[in-house]
Amino acid sequence: MPAFNELVRVSALSLCVIATPVVAQVTITGNEPVNGGTYTLPALISAHATSPQGISGWRVYFGNTSYYSSSTGLGGNLDVTIASVPTGTYKVTVTAWDNGGNNSSYVVQTVNVVASPMPTPPQGTKEYANIQNDSAGSWQPCTSNMIQSNGKPCAGGTSGGTSDLRTGQSPSLSGGSLAEYSDSSGIYYNTMYYNHLGCPGIGCDAVKNMLLDEWMYPKPSPSNGFQQLEFDPDLYDTNGYEYFGSVACDMSGGSSGTWKVWDMGGGQGWISTSRSCTMQPNQWHHLQLYVTYNVTGIGCPNSVPCYTYKTMTWDGATVFQNLGWSYNAKKIASSGNGTLNVEQQIDNYPAQGVNNTVYYDNYNLWVW
Known part of the structure; x- marks a missing residue:
């Protein structure tokens, strides 16, 4: 028969609940660009992201250079055109962050950016x-x-x-x-x-x-x-x-x-x-x-x-x-x-x- 103090210890352990920490996860899906796609300037970037903690920001890289960033989550929908990218072929990385500091990226390869033959509408158009x-x-x-x-x-x-x-x-x-x-x-x-x-x-x-x-x-x-x-x-x-x-x-x-x-x-x-x-x-x-x-x-x-x-x-x-x-x-x-x-x-x-x-x-x- 266990001693009284052992019964107390066993009972205390049986009441102890070990909490598993909940890790927020960012889920991102991309629409554009796509692998091997060709894009006339301005290049379209379109992606959607979700997280239990809410999306808080975005960044877009062509190669190793950032050409777009947002300090707001944009409701989880990124839909922007970027005109400042030099023509060329790139790996494109689109990253979304949540309010807990977690992030996830959509990455595509061999994206071709070409100059548009279209005219630029004049100011005030x-x-x-x-x-x-x-x-x-x-x-x-x-x-x-x-x-x-x-x-x-x-x-x-x-x-x-x-x-x-x-x-x-x-x-x-x-x-x-x-x-x-x-x-x-x-x-x-x-x-x-x-x-x-x-x-x-x-x-x-x-x-x-x-x-x-x-x-x-x-x-x-x-x-x-x-x-x-x-x-x-x-x-x-x-x-x-x-x-x-x-x-x-x-x-x-x-x-x-x-x-x-x-x-x-x-x-x-x-x-x-x-x-x-x-x-x-x-x-x-x-x-x-x-x-x-x-x-x-x-x-x-x-x-x-x-x-x-x-x-x-x-x-x-x-x-x-x-x-x-x-x-x-x-x-x-x-x-x-x-x-x-x-x-x-x-x-x-x-x-x-x-x-x-x-x-x-x-x-x-x-x-x-």
Whole structure:
């Protein structure tokens, strides 16, 4: 029989609870850059981080040099562009810290940074930033069974499918993307959504330049579900002219595998540039497009107001530079209020059971 003092010691030990310290852990996932990716300046950095103690800061290294730091957690979402990185090939390290001093990094290799052929918007340029966050009410559908002022279907094709557009979706680079959905009920169907942005302070008739910069994530079902995807920076002037600076990636049409531009006033429709278009599904792609506008008609074909395709990049590679193809605008009314317009269109492959979605993010437009 144990002595009384041993019983006390045993009882005390049985009541003793050894606490295991809780170690906060930072979990980080990266979206951009990716291994072996090419990025035109400014280079996009996108990552998400979480921790039980909350994220408190970020730092971004190209090689061994820090080009970005933040002393705030940014809500766990890092979404920045960095213009100060010299061109070259780098290992990129994105590190997030939490409030307990813990950190974790997202590391990618062989990231190519190249100089952008795009013009730098002058100081004071009007920027329409993060258009993907505009409320759903700002976006209007222009589907194939809706008729335009010229009497033609809005998006071509035939009616019979369904469409939808939603903000704050995932996958995302910024924390919430714009998702456009389209399906075909056994027949060919197109879906287009547009957003009238109004006129900048200089007025629509003074607009001469537009620079569109956006990211997209195509998710087709089946894998060949897209026939074509289209993207637009557009202008309506107060004299009743429409200027559609549209480009399209043709995936299964008459100019399959090439980028096309739009002939607005000449009646020829889509014109192939013969430049190759490759759009892999289920990953992010980057489009930059620079188009100029001439509302006076001076120097334009037939002396009619026109727009000119200048420069375009896709995933960091130059599709065309200083192309100089000009097309006349189209007169649709005797006068108008004028507005800027952005839009994107999904053309479904004409087959049964096609269900396609495209996610748009970091959707920006500069106008001067």
